Amino acid sequence: MINIETCLTPEILSLHQLEGKIAVVTDVLRATSCMVAGLNAGVKSVIPVMTVEEALDYSKKGYITAGERGGVKVKEFTIGNSPQEHMQEEYHGKDICMTTTNGTVAITEAKKRADQIVIGALLNVTVVAEFLKSAQKDVVIICAGWKGNPSLEDTLFAGALIDRLQEECNLTDDASFMALTQYKACKDNLxxxxxxxxxxxxxxxxxxxxxxLAFCAQEDYCDALPILRNGEITI
Amino acid sequence: MINIETCLTPEILSLHQLEGKIAVVTDVLRATSCMVAGLNAGVKSVIPVMTVEEALDYSKKGYITAGERGGVKVKEFTIGNSPQEHMQEEYHGKDICMTTTNGTVAITEAKKRADQIVIGALLNVTVVAEFLKSAQKDVVIICAGWKGNPSLEDTLFAGALIDRLQEECNLTDDASFMALTQYKACKDNLxxxxxxxxxxxxxxxxxxxxxxLAFCAQEDYCDALPILRNGEITI
Structure with a gap:
């Protein structure tokens, strides 16, 4: 059995033990949806960074810069935080460096301690579940939330993932049970x-x-499984 | 219309503006249930404090000491954290000084900023809702949780309170909507x-x-409305 817990906001990530576990990071609107959709379409890799300055440094090395602050594209960046932009043909085979208000911060914090980081979104929730079933390690689902607060869409992802693992997992905290309840209540009209x-x-x-929003709320649009390896997210 | 937001754990209380608002603090298992049940039974007042040492200082002034650490009664205290204890006849007319792992900490933090602190539990949820309807001020529901993590029972209280205010309030954050969903899913068998x-x-x-647990999960056991005034909780 896999032990699962859910961190509803990165503000309380320090309360979760990540060592020896797989962290699934999600930011449905829209950072991890961009990563899943972009990599699935043909983007070669995504490097998540904390600051606009770091991303601009990567642009000097040939990376495409992407991301937002407060929901708005950073002026100096090539693309923003819309999955449609990340899927464009001109970025196929390219490396993207991305920074967002919530999502990339959650990834950066998680990678300091977790054994492995998987990028999840509603778009790829079933393939993430299949991966976790085969890995048989304990899991922490990390919801990026919004500026420290829990968010509905990320909690729904947590619930959707738990729903697919139900027979093979123990919910070890109340947040996981609440995420599952939320998903069951909303799944017919996400x-x-x-x-x-x-x-x-x-x-x-x-x-x-x-x-x-309609795009990001689709379950199982694709079976891309982005994983962070040596600071780079690839499928 | 009353604007309502819900803070699922005191760890993120700093993200919530409390100034000018009413804070409803809840710790269903069991601090605020003790307060509601005890005051309803005849306890004169409850002083919430942060530390065991502060409570022992109050005991020298004639206060009954009550509370727990990690769910277990503090050895030097007269009573623990069970509502049944707080309701005993020998404490009618007495002043209790109480400290608990989660509940009294949440109260202490909230009182620094909120206009008014109301003590809520499932036991008195409807009378709290009636009070909020008459006050017509914005509300933050503060769930004590468990050692920084969100807890199901406190979230259910938030949902139960919102359910009773629905036609007269705006939910201004996702946590409030999620609490309401959780309550609706569980209300028939709390x-x-x-x-x-x-x-x-x-x-x-x-x-x-x-x-x-069975006692604390009762909705509307009584209509006691404990309010914090000058550091003392009374009805």
């Missing part, structure tokens, strides 16, 4: 649940953002 | 939901603890 109830969805305005 | 799924319930072992 897009609407996120659109009408997630505060993050309310922050995303405009047509493009709405189509991003 | 005792079993907490007993079989809350990690805190698994830590409470023995017959007395089971009867405490």
């Amino acid at each position: 897009v609407e649940s996120i659109q009408f109830n997630a505060s993050h969805a309310k922050r995303l305005s405009g047509l493009k953002a709405k189509s991003d | 005792v079993e939901s907490i007993q079989f799924n809350a990690s805190h319930a698994k830590r409470l072992s023995g017959l007395k603890a089971k009867s405490d």
Whole structure:
């Protein structure tokens, strides 16, 4: 049996033991959805970094810069935080350096302690579950949240993942049980649940953002399994 | 309309603005349930303090000492953290000084910033809702959780309170929506939901603890409304 716990916000990550475990990091709107969709489409690798300055340093080495601050594309970057941008043909075979408000921070914190970092999104939730079943190590699901607060869409990812592992796992904390309840309550209309109830969805305005949300709320769009190896995320 | 937000653990309380708002603090298992049940039974006042040493200082002034560390009664204290103890006739008319692992810490943190502190538990959830409706101020529900982690039973209290305010409030964060979902999923069998799924319930072992749990999971056992005034909780 796999022991699973869920960290609803990186603010309490220090309370979770990660050593010897697999950390699944998610930021459904939109950092990890970008990574999954981009790598699946043909991006070669994604390097997550904490700061805009680090990303600009990578751009000098030929990396495509991507990411946002407060939901808005960083002015000096090539692309923002929309999965559609990351999937464009011109970035196939390219290396992207990415920094976002919540998602890349969670990855950076987790990699200091976890045995392995897997990038999860609703887009690839089943393949992540299959990987965890085969790995048979304990798991911490790390939700990026929004500026320290728990977020509905990341909690729904945690619940969706747990739902797929149910017969093979023990939920070792209350957050995991609550994530599963949330997913079961919303799974028949994920897009609407996120659109009408997630505060993050309310922050995303405009047509493009709405189509991003509908895209990111799809379960199992692909079977890409991005894993962090030596600071680089690849599939 | 009342704006409501929910803080699932005191670890992220600094992210919540409390100034000008009413903070409803809950620690269903068992600090705030003790306060509600004890004050309802006849206890005169409860002073919440952070440390065992502070409580022992109060005992020299004639206060009854109460509380736990790690779920176990503090050896030097008169009573522990079981509502049944707090309701005993010998404490009617008495002043209690209490310190617990999670609950009294949450109260102490909240009182630095909130306009008013209300003590909530499933035992008095409807009277707390009625008070909030009449006050018409914005509300932050502060869940004590367990050693920094969110807990099912406190989240259920938040959901139960929001459920009673639904037509008169805006949920301004995702945690409030998730608490409401959790409550709706569990409300028809609160005792079993907490007993079989809350990690805190698994830590409470023995017959007395089971009867405490069943007691604390009762909605609207009484209409006591404990409020913190000048460092003292009274009804």
